[in-house]
Amino acid sequence: HRVLLWTRLPGAGADGEPADVVLGQPDFTTEGARAAGRGPEAGFHLPTAALIVDGTLLVADAWHHRIAGWTTVPTASGTPPDFVLGQPDPRAIEPNRGGPVDAHTLYWPYGLAWIDGLLWVADTGNRRVLGWHGLPREDRPADLVLGQPSFRDNAENRGGPLGADSFRWPHALAGGAGGFYVADAGNHRVLGWRETPRADRPADFALGQTGLAVGFESQYAPQSATTLRFPYGAAVCDDRLAVADTANNRILLWPEPPTATAAPAGLVLGQESFQGNGENRWKAVAADTFCWPYGIAWNGGLLAVADSGNNRVMIWEEEHHVSRRTRPH
Known part of the structure; x- marks a missing residue:
C-alpha cells in the first residue's frame, strides 16, 4: 500500500538500491492500507499504477476508487496528494462515490496513461476506459468513455456477447x-x-485472440507468439509495443506496430521460447x-517490469533495437 520513488536511476549492477521517498506511508517501515489506519488522506489501498506528466504525479489508488494527484513530484515521504479524481474529497473511498456510475466516478481504476494529449484511466471495475482532454489537476468529469454506450453503463462486455x-x-x-492499445x-x-x-x-484488431469476438483462455496447451493469458500490462516506446502476458509469466514485444488481429509477437522475455509459460x-x-509480471514501463531505452510474484522490479537496457537481446540489470 505504498509508492516508492527513486530520484535517479540506479546504475547497472546496482541491485537493491534503496528508494528515496515513500508515499502512502509515513516511513519506509510502516505497512498497511490507509497508511496503516491513519486514514485515506495520505494513504493508499492497493496502488496499481503511477504516471508523471509535465511534473504532475498521478497514482491509481485502485481500492480507494480514485486517482491521487500531486502537482509536483514529492521529495518528502508521506506527502499527501494535492487533489483526487473519482471522489469528492481525499477522505471519500466508496466505489462510484457510493452511488450509480457516471462520468465523475471510478471503481477499481487499475491503469493510467497519457496519450495524444489525453489522460486515460482503465476504470476496471466499471468495465470501461475513461479519457480527459488535457491534464486534470482537480476533480472533474471525464470527457469520453470507451467500452460502454454511455457514462451511466458498466456491464461486463456491455451486457452482451464479447465484441x-x-x-x-x-x-x-x-x-x-x-x-492505441487496451x-x-x-x-x-x-x-x-x-x-x-x-x-x-x-477496436480495429485484437492481439492474443483469433478474432474480435473471441475471448478464449489458452490454459492447458503450449503457448505461442499469438496467445495471451490475463495480460495486465502494456507499454509503448517509439511505436513498439510490449505486453505483460501475466499468467504466462512472460513479456511479449512487437518491434513494429501491430495492425491486424492475431499479429504475432517478435520477441519473448522470461521464457526460452514462445511455447513456454x-x-x-x-x-x-x-x-x-x-x-x-504485472506492470510494465518502457521509456528512454529502458524497459522496467514489476515482477510481482518475485517481489522485485526488473530493468533492461536496450542495445540499439528491441529485436536484439537485452540484458537485465
Whole structure:
C-alpha cells in the first residue's frame, strides 16, 4: 500500500538500491492500507499504477476508487496528494462515490496513461476506459468513455456477447503514433486502434485472440507468439509495443506496430521460447525469469517490469533495437 520513488536511476549492477521517498506511508517501515489506519488522506489501498506528466504525479489508488494527484513530484515521504479524481474529497473511498456510475466516478481504476494529449484511466471495475482532454489537476468529469454506450453503463462486455467495443477487465493502456492499445485482461486480449479514439468506437484488431469476438483462455496447451493469458500490462516506446502476458509469466514485444488481429509477437522475455509459460521457467528465480509480471514501463531505452510474484522490479537496457537481446540489470 505504498509508492516508492527513486530520484535517479540506479546504475547497472546496482541491485537493491534503496528508494528515496515513500508515499502512502509515513516511513519506509510502516505497512498497511490507509497508511496503516491513519486514514485515506495520505494513504493508499492497493496502488496499481503511477504516471508523471509535465511534473504532475498521478497514482491509481485502485481500492480507494480514485486517482491521487500531486502537482509536483514529492521529495518528502508521506506527502499527501494535492487533489483526487473519482471522489469528492481525499477522505471519500466508496466505489462510484457510493452511488450509480457516471462520468465523475471510478471503481477499481487499475491503469493510467497519457496519450495524444489525453489522460486515460482503465476504470476496471466499471468495465470501461475513461479519457480527459488535457491534464486534470482537480476533480472533474471525464470527457469520453470507451467500452460502454454511455457514462451511466458498466456491464461486463456491455451486457452482451464479447465484441470489438466491449471490455471484461480493462487493466492497462498504452499508445503513440503507431496505435492505441487496451489490455483487456479478463478477455485474454489486447485491443488495438490504429489511431487514438476520440469517442467510443470498436477496436480495429485484437492481439492474443483469433478474432474480435473471441475471448478464449489458452490454459492447458503450449503457448505461442499469438496467445495471451490475463495480460495486465502494456507499454509503448517509439511505436513498439510490449505486453505483460501475466499468467504466462512472460513479456511479449512487437518491434513494429501491430495492425491486424492475431499479429504475432517478435520477441519473448522470461521464457526460452514462445511455447513456454512456467513461473520462473519452472526453475529457480533468475535474471531472465518472471513470476506473474504485472506492470510494465518502457521509456528512454529502458524497459522496467514489476515482477510481482518475485517481489522485485526488473530493468533492461536496450542495445540499439528491441529485436536484439537485452540484458537485465
